[in-house]
Amino acid sequence: xxxxxxxxxxxxxxxxxxxxxxxxxxxxxxxxxxxxxxxxxxxxxxxxxxxxxxxxxxxxxxxxxxxxxxxxxxxxxxxxxxxxxxxxxxxxxxxxxxxxxxxxxxxxxxxxx
Amino acid sequence: xxxxxxxxxxxxxxxxxxxxxxxxxxxxxxxxxxxxxxxxxxxxxxxxxxxxxxxxxxxxxxxxxxxxxxxxxxxxxxxxxxxxxxxxxxxxxxxxxxxxxxxxxxxxxxxxx
Numbered sequence: 534x535x536x537x538x539x540x541x542x543x544x545x546x547x548x549x550x551x552x553x554x555x556x557x558x559x560x561x562x563x564x565x566x567x568x569x570x571x572x573x574x575x576x577x578x579x580x581x582x583x584x585x586x587x588x589x590x591x592x593x594x595x596x597x598x599x600x601x602x603x604x605x606x607x608x609x610x611x612x613x614x615x616x617x618x619x620x621x622x623x624x625x626x627x628x629x630x631x632x633x634x635x636x637x638x639x640x641x642x643x644x645x646x
Numbered sequence: 647x648x649x650x651x652x653x654x655x656x657x658x659x660x661x662x663x664x665x666x667x668x669x670x671x672x673x674x675x676x677x678x679x680x681x682x683x684x685x686x687x688x689x690x691x692x693x694x695x696x697x698x699x700x701x702x703x704x705x706x707x708x709x710x711x712x713x714x715x716x717x718x719x720x721x722x723x724x725x726x727x728x729x730x731x732x733x734x735x736x737x738x739x740x741x742x743x744x745x746x747x748x749x750x751x752x753x754x755x756x757x758x759x
Contacts, residue, residue: 575650575736575750576689621689633702634679636689 535560535626539637547645550612554640556622557604564627566605568596571619571639579607579620612644648672650739650751658757664725667754671718671739677701678720679748680712683734695720696743727758 536559546552558566565583569576580589582598582605589596593612598605609616619639626635651670659665671678679702680692691704695714712722718739724731734755738748 569750574734574752576738577750578747581747623689633694633704634681634691636681636691638688 535624535635537622537624537635537637539620539622539640541640542638543641543643545643545645546612548613550644551608551610552612552642554607554609554620554622554642555604556607556637558622558624558635559603560624560626560635562627563600563603564625566598567623567625567634568605568607569621569623571621572617576621609642612642614644614646617642617644650737650749652735652737652751652754654754655752656755656757658759659727660759661727661729663727664723665727665756667722667724667735667737667756669720669722669737669739669751671720671737672749675739675741675749676718677740677743677746678714678718679738679740680720680722681736681738682706683736683753684732689736692722694743701743724756729758732756732758 538557540555565581567581568579580596585600593610596607619641621639623634623636653668677696679694681689683689694702698714709725714720734753736750736753738750740746740748
């Protein structure tokens with residue numbers, strides 16, 4: 534069964550701290566890994582990763598994928614209160630020509646002033 | 647560009663009833679995906695429609711069905727509602743499918759009593 538596990542489940546930090554969120558996966562045929570940020574309702578897309586070792590960066594956020602060890606990390610530097618959200622990791626395990634997204638349970642990040 | 651819209655935003659139904667949720671994708675997006683989000687299970691993929699065809703399906707019972715119209719608008723139907731169907735139902739649209747950047751709507755909060 535395809536599985537995505539995120540850790541930690543929750544994290545409380547102070548503004549200015551750097552955080553690392555983890556996502557490990559077990560899927561039959563890996564196609565891509567995606568990170569989303571969910572604040573109130575709608576998740577918003579952060580990154581899509583398909584190749585190992587290539588860092589994707591957007592401002593203070595960055596992410597990298599390790600297809601050999603089957604995990605990805607999401608780094609947030611100089612955290613701000615606006616980074617408080619649930620961060621979701623999802624994997625697209627393409628099977629027999631069809632796709633589906635398998636999500637982890639998310640990491641709830643709280644950034645205190 | 648207008649974002650993804652979902653109607654209604656909130657819904658209360660009783661067990662045994664059926665419900666239809668609606669999703670209007672971003673203009674030009676042909677792929678619409680549906681997800682169920684609950685505190686216990688997290689975000690789970692229901693199905694994806696592309697050009698009026700169901701292209702991908704998650705592991706949900708046949709009570710959950712959907713369709714897509716020629717203007718890419720999509721509806722999701724749940725028949726014979728159960729208490730466990732209480733959840734936030736999110737739809738997302740993209741240009742090409744699950745491994746493309748998906749834009750989520752605000753969701754429909756369904757409560758089954």
